Amino acid sequence: MFSRSITLLDGGAEAYPRMLAAIDSASRHVHLEVYAFEREGVGSRFISALTRAAARGVEVKVIVDGWGSIGESRALASTLRAAGIRVRIHNPLTSVFLGRFWRNHRKLLLVDDSVAFLGGINIGDHYATVEGRPGWADLALELRGELCAQLGARLTAGASMLVAGPVRILLSGFGGGRRLRKRYLAALKQAKHEVVLAHAYFLPDVGFVHALKRAARRGVQVHLLLAGRSDVPFARAATMRLYRTLLRGGVHIHEWTATTLHAKAAVVDGERLLVGSFNLDPLSLVNLETLVEVEDADVAAQATHWVRRHMSGARPVLLEDCARSGLQRWLLDVVGLAVARLSERIATFIGSRRMRRRG
Missing domain, CATH: 3.30.870.10 (Endonuclease Chain A)
Structure with missing residues (x-):
């Protein structure tokens, strides 16, 4: 219905x-x-x-x-x-x-x-x-x-959660997008069989990375569709520094290069879809964002098909792909870490300014 x-x-x-x-x-x-x-x-x-x-x-x-x-x-x-x-x-x-x-x-x-x-x-x-x-x-x-x-x-x-039947709409307000992040974490925690996630600007915090690895360790098939090229300078370098940790934790990674990946979506167990403007990065925690959560098997199946279709045309990333020469790896890690830390500091600064204005 x-x-x-x-x-x-x-x-x-x-x-x-x-x-x-x-x-x-x-x-x-x-x-x-x-x-x-x-x-x-x-x-x-x-x-x-x-x-x-x-x-x-x-x-x-x-x-x-x-x-x-x-x-x-x-x-x-x-x-x-x-x-x-x-x-x-x-x-x-x-x-x-x-x-x-x-x-x-x-x-x-x-x-x-x-x-x-x-x-x-x-x-x-x-x-x-x-x-x-x-x-x-x-x-x-x-x-x-x-x-x-x-x-x-x-x-x-301001911040709102709207519910009707199997659909929730979350609007982040003055306090930022942390409530939206919690919906992703809750979905990961409840996953039993499969998580397929497509995110353009993938720069999650340590807690989110641990949640992905915990899901993989308990037998959930975790597949990430990530951007093999990006419209944001150095964004891919920041994401790539996470590859070794994720791959060693049992997470599967695929890079989409045919066009620019801009999606922000995840499907859990073929039953729950999360999609919206919310990126898994520090800046989305302080911006005005939207997230829609749908618990409908038909819609989730369509989204799963979309992600899998793109994965079939994407490049699988293997652990040996991360085994670059010492200098290459060092440069990638330095650039990636610098971008990640800069994003976190900007988000922290913005968040503190918003709280001061709110107070």
Whole structure:
């Protein structure tokens, strides 16, 4: 019954047409919250759809992140405001001078409190198939029903957990994403047979790494689909420094190189799906994020198929692959450790600034 109200979407190729159709069908309000919004290409189609909605009297609100949409936000805001659309740039770069460093990393579209799209997909041609070039590997969920009305009521209410049937939506608030991390840890602890995890920016803390290894030690098949190439400089080096520890702990690693991996998803025992904007890295602990947890075998099976299909085209990483020469290994570990420590320190600094402002 619930599966009919939950649709798993494979990247921008599947998500964008349905998102645009939802905006075109809006009769009351549209809320779009996105980290990165490019004005050209597919972005121009969203601008047109939002403008048409506002022209027919729909209340339209758009929130973009000042860092994620750097170079685009001013012109985008000007265009949308001219069409009667409410626009907010979350913490523009000038806010750094006021001590506001945290980002709005959500990717969320809510239309008429009846249909919602949540996941890892920003608005830009990277995520779409253009001239035969496949888009970045990513996932989103389309949700319909009671939960959408709950979401509409809680969008500005800070940290929230919304529940309807087998679906939970978690919104991180001022306190950051630690509650979202706990949902991942709880799912790992309860895993009995298999965990398949696809994450673009995989820089977990020591506790999370131990949780993966504990699951593997008790016989759970743990498979990680990670980025073989990244849009973030040195991010892969930071992840690779964990490979030896994970492989020795019985965790299987696969690197996706055909396109850029941007997904943030996990499936546990073929029954529970976690997907959203939340990365397993320090910065997601202090950003505004979303996480959707679905306990539905049909939807989980679709997500498992998606991850396995990408794993079949990915490069398996073996322990001997980590046996580089002394200098190579030293350089990789030094760079990786530096990136990891820098990320942790930035997150700690941002978190402390937020708590001071809250106090």
